[in-house]
Amino acid sequence: MRVLTWLLLRAGSAAFMLLLGSLVVFLLMHAVPGDAALAALGDQASPDAIADFRRLHHLDDPLAMQFLAWLRGALRGDLGTSISLAGGFSTASLIAGSLPNTLFIGAYALLLALAISITAGSIAASRHGRVEDVLATSGAIVTISMPDFWLGYVLVLLFSLELGWFPAYGFTRPGESFLGALHSGFLPALAIAVPMAGIFSRMLRATLLETFRRAYVTSARVMGFGRAFVFWHYVFRNALIPYVTAIGLQARYLLGGVVVVERVFGVPGIGSVMVDGAFARDISVVQGCAVVFLLIVILVNLLVDLLCGLLDPRTAA
Amino acid sequence: MSAAAAIPRSARRRGPLGVLARNRVAQCGAFILVSTLLLIAGIVLFSPYDPNDKDYMAILQPPSLEHPFGTDSFGQDVLTRVAHGARISLLVSVGGLVLGGLAGTVLGMTAGYRGGWLDAVITRIVELLYSFPTYVLALCLMLLLGYGASSVALAIGLVYVPNFARLARSMTAQAKAENYVTAARLMGQSAPRILAREILPNIAAPLLVQFSAGLGFGIIMEAGLSFVGLGVQPPTPSLGVMMADGKDYFQNGPWVLTLTGLSVAWIILGLNLLGDGLRDALDPRLRDR
Numbered sequence: 085m086r087v088l089t090w091l092l093l094r095a096g097s098a099a100f101m102l103l104l105g106s107l108v109v110f111l112l113m114h115a116v117p118g119d120a121a122l123a124a125l126g127d128q129a130s131p132d133a134i135a136d137f138r139r140l141h142h143l144d145d146p147l148a149m150q151f152l153a154w155l156r157g158a159l160r161g162d163l164g165t166s167i168s169l170a171g172g173f174s175t176a177s178l179i180a181g182s183l184p185n186t187l188f189i190g191a192y193a194l195l196l197a198l199a200i201s202i203t204a205g206s207i208a209a210s211r212h213g214r215v216e217d218v219l220a221t222s223g224a225i226v227t228i229s230m231p232d233f234w235l236g237y238v239l240v241l242l243f244s245l246e247l248g249w250f251p252a253y254g255f256t257r258p259g260e261s262f263l264g265a266l267h268s269g270f271l272p273a274l275a276i277a278v279p280m281a282g283i284f285s286r287m288l289r290a291t292l293l294e295t296f297r298r299a300y301v302t303s304a305r306v307m308g309f310g311r312a313f314v315f316w317h318y319v320f321r322n323a324l325i326p327y328v329t330a331i332g333l334q335a336r337y338l339l340g341g342v343v344v345v346e347r348v349f350g351v352p353g354i355g356s357v358m359v360d361g362a363f364a365r366d367i368s369v370v371q372g373c374a375v376v377f378l379l380i381v382i383l384v385n386l387l388v389d390l391l392c393g394l395l396d397p398r399t400a401a
Numbered sequence: 402m403s404a405a406a407a408i409p410r411s412a413r414r415r416g417p418l419g420v421l422a423r424n425r426v427a428q429c430g431a432f433i434l435v436s437t438l439l440l441i442a443g444i445v446l447f448s449p450y451d452p453n454d455k456d457y458m459a460i461l462q463p464p465s466l467e468h469p470f471g472t473d474s475f476g477q478d479v480l481t482r483v484a485h486g487a488r489i490s491l492l493v494s495v496g497g498l499v500l501g502g503l504a505g506t507v508l509g510m511t512a513g514y515r516g517g518w519l520d521a522v523i524t525r526i527v528e529l530l531y532s533f534p535t536y537v538l539a540l541c542l543m544l545l546l547g548y549g550a551s552s553v554a555l556a557i558g559l560v561y562v563p564n565f566a567r568l569a570r571s572m573t574a575q576a577k578a579e580n581y582v583t584a585a586r587l588m589g590q591s592a593p594r595i596l597a598r599e600i601l602p603n604i605a606a607p608l609l610v611q612f613s614a615g616l617g618f619g620i621i622m623e624a625g626l627s628f629v630g631l632g633v634q635p636p637t638p639s640l641g642v643m644m645a646d647g648k649d650y651f652q653n654g655p656w657v658l659t660l661t662g663l664s665v666a667w668i669i670l671g672l673n674l675l676g677d678g679l680r681d682a683l684d685p686r687l688r689d690r
Contacts, residue, residue: 105529109541116544225677229670231621233628234644234662241655340535344625348648355536359629362540370544377537385532 087393094389098382105378106158110151113371158375164368166361175372178357183376186353188258189276190342192269194331196277197284204281205288210315212293220285227282232341236275236348243271255351272349276341280334287330291323298322325395332388335381427678433671437487444484452477452485452638461654471656473646479657483664486640489633491668493550494619497557502612504558505565510596512566513573523566531563535622543631550639553632557619568611572604606683613676617669624665640665 129137138144145153157163163175208220244252250271256264295301296319304314343355350356354373361369456476464471470479512523530538539556546552573596576582585599620640626632627641628648635642640661647658 101525101529101532104525105532108529112541112545117547225673226666226670229617229673230666231624231662231669233625234658234665237648237651237655237658237662240651241659245652245655336531336534338534340537343534343536343540344629347629358537358540359631362544362631365544370541374533374537374541377534378532381532381534 090393091390094386098386102375102379102382103155105382106155106375107151109371109374109378110154111147113367114147114150116365116367118365158372163372163375166366166369175368178369179354179372179376182352182354182357184259185255185257185351186342186346186355187380188265189269189272189346189351189353190338192266192273193276193280193342194338196273197280198331200277200281201284201288205285205292206315206320208285208289209292209296212296217289221289224282224286227278228286230279232275232279233344233348235278236272236345239271239275240349253350255349257352269351272345272351275345275348276338279341280338283334284327284331288323288327291326292319295319295323321395325392328388328391328395332385335384339377339380424678424682426674426681430671430674430676430678433667434675437668437671441484441487444481445488448478448481448484450478450481452482453636454478461650463654464656464660470660471654473643473654473657474650479643479660482638482643483640483661486638486643486661487664487668489550489637490620490623490640490665491616493554493623493633493639494557494616496551496554497619497622498561498612498615500555500558501561501615502565502608505562506569506601506608508562509566509569509571510573510600513570514577514592514596514600516574520570524570527563527566527570530559531567535560536625539622539626540631543626548631548634550633550637553623553626556626557622560622561615561619564611564615565608568607569604572607573600576600576603607680610676610680610683613672613679617672617676620665620669620672 143150154164161176163179166173166175166178204220204224208217211217240252243249251268254268255272256268258265258269301314301318304318305311309317342353343358345351346353346355347359354376358370358373358377360366361373454477456472458476459468459472460474460476462468462472462476468478468480470483473479473482508523508527512520512527538560539553542556542559543552546555577600582595582599585595590599623632623639624641624644627634627639628645630645633639633642635646643661644658644665647654647661651658
């Protein structure tokens with residue numbers, strides 16, 4: 085019962101956050117200079133046409149009414165219409181078409197970063213102060229220092245242009261061919277994953293080292309349990325909680341990186357949609373994308389909280 | 402245990418400069434930074450080329466003795482442009498971090514010291530800012546303010562407000578319970594004075610570490626925004642603008658993008674090493690980016 089209350093509270097505060105965030109994005113976008121009617125109809129539009137457009141889209145209503153109208157639409161899955169794309173694409177369909185690609189690349193990158201960092205962090209911590217540790221630690225700080233999109237081009241230079249193993253540009257949608265998506269998405273995912281892995285493995289190494297020093301670890305060793313057993317059952321699991329929390333804190337950087345890296349590799353994701361929208365000053369598209377991005381980060385953090393609660397039931401109580 | 406107590410006494414007495422004299426990692430970072438900054442200054446002052454000198458007889462030349470980083474599609478010397486670009490990127494990043502650091506610290510210290518509803522409100526705002534992906538926040542702001550170097554600096558500042566605010570809030574809340582703060586209050590000092598004269602000096606070190614770590618990411622953000630074309634605009638030669646230019650003829654002249662990015666990574670490596678060294682020496686528990 086307590087867990088359920090905690091869960092509801094947590095979900096409620098996440099929903100509140102999303103609402104507040106949508107309002108902030110809405111106000112920001114409304115403060116953007118330029119007239120939406122002029123942008124949609126062109127400079128030659130007659131005053132009557134502009135007045136009609138403004139009435140049709142409720143642009144003369146009070147801001148609060150406009151926000152409520154937008155919110156009501158958003159709850160029904162209607163985020164407005166793109167003004168920059170011919171044929172009046174709805175923003176929701178643009179996002180629905182591109183979001184799976186972004187989620188795929190993001191999850192792919194996260195998995196790669198987890199795999200690299202768990203290996204590197206564990207090795208560095210258990211070989212503390214030796215060659216492996218120095219290598220892993222210096223490797224981590226070098227990778228953190230690289231801009232991810234630049235790393236993307238270096239990977240293209242190496243793996244596409246020199247070796248020809250992966251395509252340099254373009255992305256097969258996971259819906260069309262999952263294997264194709266794994267193949268064509270590898271370089272963009274790796275470009276995002278490598279700097280992330282640097283951050284994650286430093287974090288894991290530090291928490292592992294801290295846990296190694298705990299009295300219960302020493303007593304487990306004294307009781308005669310093997311090194312590997314103690315590592316997995318006593319050290320690793322306890323070090324996981326700060327590690328998982330750290331991953332949640334990195335969500336904003338991870339998704340931020342996706343926006344730019346999608347451009348490098350021509351991945352038709354929501355980041356590309358947002359950047360194109362920003363170029364065209366397409367307010368409804370930028371607004372919709374920003375809210376969806378916010379939703380993803382909030383959901384990730386909710387998930388991290390749940391996971392931490394599972395790993396350590398004391399935090400949920 | 403409070404933040405101030407966790408700082409080794411020797412480090413507290415020595416301050417950041419004293420730490421530099423002992424910590425190898427920080428020394429390494431400081432060496433990279435100072436030597437690179439001197440090199441940049443030397444190139445800006447003494448390079449035989451102007452960053453906007455176009456030489457159409459020498460376009461897209463690979464690195465050579467005459468042009469150590471080669472030339473770009475206009476025959477401009479890439480090394481000279483990198484030096485000028487680094488100056489602009491560093492300025493934008495420092496400007497952004499100063500803005501974000503000031504705003505975040507003031508917000509965080511106020512929230513931590515006052516507590517109550519003000520704390521709740523500020524914490525919510527900070528949490529909300531922290532929930533936006535970095536570039537998404539920056540993109541919205543660029544639309545609002547228009548593209549250009551000063552907007553990029555503001556965007557970097559806004560992205561970093563929550564980092565400083567969280568740090569300042571938790572440390573201020575801890576410091577508030579310390580005897581020296583109670584003593585200051587009993588002596589009748591005003592809240593702003595206590596915050597500025599008593600608490601700030603005691604929590605400044607971790608904030609400085611956050612500042613030096615943030616500088617690196619600020620440079621990456623400037624580069625990323627300018628790279629997609631929504632940041633600093635050409636012909637201003639920021640590092641991101643040059644990398645965006647280099648990507649257009651990446652196949653014919655990969656050195657422009659590769660070497661520019663390598664310079665970016667080198668500067669950030671120096672900043673990260675310096676930040677790491679300072680952090681290890683001042684407060685081993687600070688691990689957030």
